[in-house]
Amino acid sequence: MARTNWIFALASILIAAVSAEARIVQVTGKVVEYGSNEAVPYAYVQLLNKCSGEATEAAGGKHTDSQGDFSFAIETELEQVCVWVRTNRYMGIRKAVKVENKPSPNVALGKVFLKPLAAGALNLDGAVKHYQSLADVPDIQREFLAELLSANNSEQIEARYETDPALRLAIDRACRQGDVDCSRLGARDKEKTAPSQPMH
Amino acid sequence: MAGTKPPKGAWEKVGALIACGLAAGEVTTKILGYALQALVPSEVISATTAPLSVAILTLVAARQKTWTPGGSESNSKQKSSPSKAWTRNLYLASLVSSIATLIGFLGAIRERAHRLSFIEAQPTEAQICAIEGSKSLAYKTTVTLREPTVGSVIVICPLSFDEYVVAVAEATIGVDELGQWPVDVRCQRIAPMEDFESFSFTACMGSVSGRKTSEGIYVGPDTSSGSIKRLVERRNLKWHEQIGSLL
Numbered sequence: 539m540a541r542t543n544w545i546f547a548l549a550s551i552l553i554a555a556v557s558a559e560a561r562i563v564q565v566t567g568k569v570v571e572y573g574s575n576e577a578v579p580y581a582y583v584q585l586l587n588k589c590s591g592e593a594t595e596a597a598g599g600k601h602t603d604s605q606g607d608f609s610f611a612i613e614t615e616l617e618q619v620c621v622w623v624r625t626n627r628y629m630g631i632r633k634a635v636k637v638e639n640k641p642s643p644n645v646a647l648g649k650v651f652l653k654p655l656a657a658g659a660l661n662l663d664g665a666v667k668h669y670q671s672l673a674d675v676p677d678i679q680r681e682f683l684a685e686l687l688s689a690n691n692s693e694q695i696e697a698r699y700e701t702d703p704a705l706r707l708a709i710d711r712a713c714r715q716g717d718v719d720c721s722r723l724g725a726r727d728k729e730k731t732a733p734s735q736p737m738h
Numbered sequence: 739m740a741g742t743k744p745p746k747g748a749w750e751k752v753g754a755l756i757a758c759g760l761a762a763g764e765v766t767t768k769i770l771g772y773a774l775q776a777l778v779p780s781e782v783i784s785a786t787t788a789p790l791s792v793a794i795l796t797l798v799a800a801r802q803k804t805w806t807p808g809g810s811e812s813n814s815k816q817k818s819s820p821s822k823a824w825t826r827n828l829y830l831a832s833l834v835s836s837i838a839t840l841i842g843f844l845g846a847i848r849e850r851a852h853r854l855s856f857i858e859a860q861p862t863e864a865q866i867c868a869i870e871g872s873k874s875l876a877y878k879t880t881v882t883l884r885e886p887t888v889g890s891v892i893v894i895c896p897l898s899f900d901e902y903v904v905a906v907a908e909a910t911i912g913v914d915e916l917g918q919w920p921v922d923v924r925c926q927r928i929a930p931m932e933d934f935e936s937f938s939f940t941a942c943m944g945s946v947s948g949r950k951t952s953e954g955i956y957v958g959p960d961t962s963s964g965s966i967k968r969l970v971e972r973r974n975l976k977w978h979e980q981i982g983s984l985l
Contacts, residue, residue, distance in 0.1 A: 572866070572869070572907065573866055573868070573869045573907075589916060590916065590929070622914070624914075629906070629907065629909055629912075629913050629914065629915055629928070630912070630913070630914035630915065630931065631914065631915045631917075632914050632915065632916050632917075632929070633917060653905060653906065653907035653908070653915065654866065654907060654908060655908065655910070656909060656910040656938065656939075659909065659910045659911060659912070660912065661912030661913070661931065662912050662931070662932065663912050663914070663931035663932070694932055
């Protein structure tokens, strides 16, 4: 009896070790608008280790192409991942997905439906990573930033601009290059910096 | 002629009257406050006590036709009428105190209402929900939450057992959809991605039996213990809370 238990314990450790090994996960799908079924181009698809709670980590991400399709491979040892799709104009979506227990699993998400935000409202969470992921399509990247800067909830952007160094860097660089209209942000900036200058 | 002159020592008289009245008013309104506890919260009553007593007392004083400066009822020969100016001043003081009472009352109910969390759900015909087949089953919902909100999850559930929330759309702030609530799959979850005090969304409803009317929804933050801290509907607030939330 004791021997059987021994073997059983050893086997389960072995199985656990094998399943914890990093695998290449292929993630595919298409992002479309809820209601109209139209493709959402250049949305940002990211794999997180979990959908809610603190310490969510990104395993990797990629933007969708001009047809809303996405397909990318990510190396992970997780058995369950969270697919997070974000855009500026739509509500984000977080979806927990089980990864099959085989050497090179596929995660085929099919259609991912995004629901629009109310007119004028803008989603800012994860905007910086999304912006950075668009580096290979500079025109879209410029549009993306211009969209951010034209938001109705611009006080939210301003707050993020103040607290998020990455967003600040991205906006400042684009403003310097004259890629986007920074007049609204610039006006606020001058108001802010003017009174503090004598202190320097 | 002597009878029409302003009474001697009228200042002291008025002062004493107001002081006595204030004390009496304080006691009266405390008793009133206790009696009206169910109707109006005590903090609202305490905000209106002092100006209200002043208003009543100055009004009573202004309505006095005669003054008895001697203080004794038997000494009626010394009775004299207060001057027109005096009466006018007292009426004015009463008016000012009444305004102060009103401001105190409104301020108190406003402050109270601004600590309340509630929702407002209106049935609408949302275009976005048309894809689900029925146009009538949609709710435009405004959530007002006076608690720290970043990192919270908000659950939207149907009131009826044979309905379910199909989708949540048109949020006025950045939110992430988290899909069905594991505890009850008729509910949908959303996670606000920025701090807010109030935001709106449209909830699209579906019905198992396929009927075209809905009994409504309820909304609340997920409490991680598998239950919802259900938010009260605005129309179910008390009358003073409803007025206060408008201010």
